[in-house]
Amino acid sequence: MNIRKRLVLYFLASILIPSVIITIVVYIGSTNIINKKMNELIEKNLDSARLNVQERLEFAYELTTLISFNPMIQEVLGESPSDDLSDNVTQIIKVDRALDSYYLSNYYVTSHSAIVPKLYFINRPEYHKYDISSKVQDISQVEHEPWYHNIGTKNMAVYASPDQDHVILSRRMFSLKNADRYDYAALLTIELEKASFIDVLSNYRPSKESKICIMDPNNQILMSSDTVTKAEVSLLQSLQKGADTAQIMDLNKGKAIVTVKTLDNIDWKIVNITNLSEVNSDQTQLTRNVVLLLLLCMTTALLAAFFLSRNISSPITKLVKSMRNVRGNNFDIDITYNKKDEFGYLILQYKQMIGQIKDLIEKLYVSDLNKQRAELHAKDAELKVLQAQINPHFLYNTLDSINMYAIKYNAPVICRMINSLANFYRYSLSKGREIITLEEEISHTNSYLEIQSSRFGPKLRYSIQIPRELRAFKIVKLVIQPLVENSIIHGFHQKIGELEILITASRIADKIVISIIDNGVGADVDDLNRLLTSNCEKEHSFAIKNVHQRLQNTFGEGYGIRYLRNQIEGITVEVTIPTYYSMEETDDNDSSSRR
Numbered sequence: 083m084n085i086r087k088r089l090v091l092y093f094l095a096s097i098l099i100p101s102v103i104i105t106i107v108v109y110i111g112s113t114n115i116i117n118k119k120m121n122e123l124i125e126k127n128l129d130s131a132r133l134n135v136q137e138r139l140e141f142a143y144e145l146t147t148l149i150s151f152n153p154m155i156q157e158v159l160g161e162s163p164s165d166d167l168s169d170n171v172t173q174i175i176k177v178d179r180a181l182d183s184y185y186l187s188n189y190y191v192t193s194h195s196a197i198v199p200k201l202y203f204i205n206r207p208e209y210h211k212y213d214i215s216s217k218v219q220d221i222s223q224v225e226h227e228p229w230y231h232n233i234g235t236k237n238m239a240v241y242a243s244p245d246q247d248h249v250i251l252s253r254r255m256f257s258l259k260n261a262d263r264y265d266y267a268a269l270l271t272i273e274l275e276k277a278s279f280i281d282v283l284s285n286y287r288p289s290k291e292s293k294i295c296i297m298d299p300n301n302q303i304l305m306s307s308d309t310v311t312k313a314e315v316s317l318l319q320s321l322q323k324g325a326d327t328a329q330i331m332d333l334n335k336g337k338a339i340v341t342v343k344t345l346d347n348i349d350w351k352i353v354n355i356t357n358l359s360e361v362n363s364d365q366t367q368l369t370r371n372v373v374l375l376l377l378l379c380m381t382t383a384l385l386a387a388f389f390l391s392r393n394i395s396s397p398i399t400k401l402v403k404s405m406r407n408v409r410g411n412n413f414d415i416d417i418t419y420n421k422k423d424e425f426g427y428l429i430l431q432y433k434q435m436i437g438q439i440k441d442l443i444e445k446l447y448v449s450d451l452n453k454q455r456a457e458l459h460a461k462d463a464e465l466k467v468l469q470a471q472i473n474p475h476f477l478y479n480t481l482d483s484i485n486m487y488a489i490k491y492n493a494p495v496i497c498r499m500i501n502s503l504a505n506f507y508r509y510s511l512s513k514g515r516e517i518i519t520l521e522e523e524i525s526h527t528n529s530y531l532e533i534q535s536s537r538f539g540p541k542l543r544y545s546i547q548i549p550r551e552l553r554a555f556k557i558v559k560l561v562i563q564p565l566v567e568n569s570i571i572h573g574f575h576q577k578i579g580e581l582e583i584l585i586t587a588s589r590i591a592d593k594i595v596i597s598i599i600d601n602g603v604g605a606d607v608d609d610l611n612r613l614l615t616s617n618c619e620k621e622h623s624f625a626i627k628n629v630h631q632r633l634q635n636t637f638g639e640g641y642g643i644r645y646l647r648n649q650i651e652g653i654t655v656e657v658t659i660p661t662y663y664s665m666e667e668t669d670d671n672d673s674s675s676r677r
Contacts, residue, residue: 199271
């Protein structure tokens with residue numbers, strides 16, 4: 083039997099049949115994966131839509147809570163009804179101004195309209211006589227509304243119906259004037275546009291033809307991403323009440339995947355309907371492509387087996403032998419093939435390719451080194467361009483302008499903060515110097531503490547007690563301020579919310595020890611000291627490790643920072659620097675670097 087017949091038989095026995103089996107297995111597996119991924123996509127999108135709707139409702143709930151404890155509103159709630167015109171007008175204006183502070187527009191929860199809280203008082207019929215505010219009315223104005231009857235005895239309620247464009251959230255307001263009892267004094271309402279919820283549902287549709295609806299406990303459709311057909315309405319109304327489900331149901335002589343999720347903060351359900359035919363469209367297309375590809379491959383392979391069987395064995399054997407040599411790192415090949423056909427061209431290209439690979443391997447090291455250098459130069463150039471764009475004079479001029487307005491309008495607190503901020507950034511630039519005097523570092527830290535003191539007020543107390551004779555010694559820039567910042571971030575007591583910081587310095591032989599002492603909540607000093615020398619990278623340890631390493635890189639391993647536990651409360655961090663860094667030495671170094 084010649085090679086052509088043998089090749090055809092071998093192909094049928096060893097390639098065609100396994101290929102068909104593999105294709106079928108891959109097709110079935112791909113089909114399962116597509117269905118699984120589609121179901122996961124439906125579940126994920128529906129969960130995302132559910133969480134988004136819940137978040138919007140939770141925001142409105144939190145807003146009503148804030149309003150219910152507003153002091154101005156509580157003051158009016160605690161007052162008794164009055165027939166006096168002046169009292170009633172004053173009350174309405176006061177509540178209207180208080181509600182104005184909660185007015186929201188162009189917020190992600192209600193992108194279609196603003197949130198306007200409204201307050202309806204109990205037993206204040208006189209409010210109806212004055213057309214002063216549309217947000218402050220007597221309860222009689224809404225007693226005929228359907229949503230009002232839906233509230234019943236609930237303190238908080240959400241109402242929506244298919245024929246309304248709004249979702250109404252209501253909350254009973256109680257007077258907190260008497261500590262021993264709560265008097266029902268008013269009803270607070272917030273209206274949310276349904277359009278904002280419908281946008282959410284539309285954005286989370288898993289496919290173009292899918293529909294996402296929100297339904298009440300009676301399976302009544304409150305809102306939907308698209309128009310719902312009668313058949314779909316009938317299908318949704320037939321859903322059983324209960325836990326979340328995902329099932330395939332009959333729809334329009336076909337099948338549909340119906341997935342149900344229940345909202346956590348309200349007795350609503352969110353439902354997704356996806357036609358199974360739309361899900362299977364990709365699967366159908368995959369089937370066609372697989373069949374066509376299989377037929378094409380089989381036909382091409384059979385023809386190739388017939389026409390190339392006579393000339394295929396010899397050049398392939400030579401190529402295989404040469405490849406074995408290349409696999410053994412022997413790139414010196416010698417293949418003799420005199421025919422000017424495709425295999426001759428292939429062998430020629432193969433020889434050229436092996437030669438190029440050999441040359442590329444030899445040039446790889448040099449090329450890689452040049453590439454790294456080029457990348458470093460590019461990054462350095464980019465950094466220099468960014469640094470050149472910084473204009474500190476613009477920052478200083480802007481801060482000075484703000485400071486002038488603060489002085490003009492008699493705002494000394496703002497003036498002090500602006501001056502402290504200007505000093506803070508002026509020090510941060512420091513004309514490129516990394517080694518500065520202890521006086522400059524203390525001045526920078528003092529500016530930072532003044533800013534923080536303006537923020538925290540009497541809750542933050544600090545004192546800097548560093549002798550004048552020690553302030554001329556040199557220190558690495560940005561050492562004390564990051565440690566003080568670390569104490570403020572982690573040191574405040576959660577219960578009393580206060581912190582006291584003391585900064586001192588003393589000279590011990592040829593060293594200066596600077597202590598930052600706080601009375602905060604404290605920490606494990608052993609763990610902090612281990613972090614200074616460990617290779618473990620933690621987010622909260624980056625700042626202190628950076629300070630410690632910069633001190634050691636500049637002054638030597640005998641210097642740096644360490645943490646101590648206070649006897650009463652809080653911790654102390656000590657910064658050790660040498661005394662041999664003189665002003666003259668540093669100035670000479672700065673001059674040399676500038677030259």
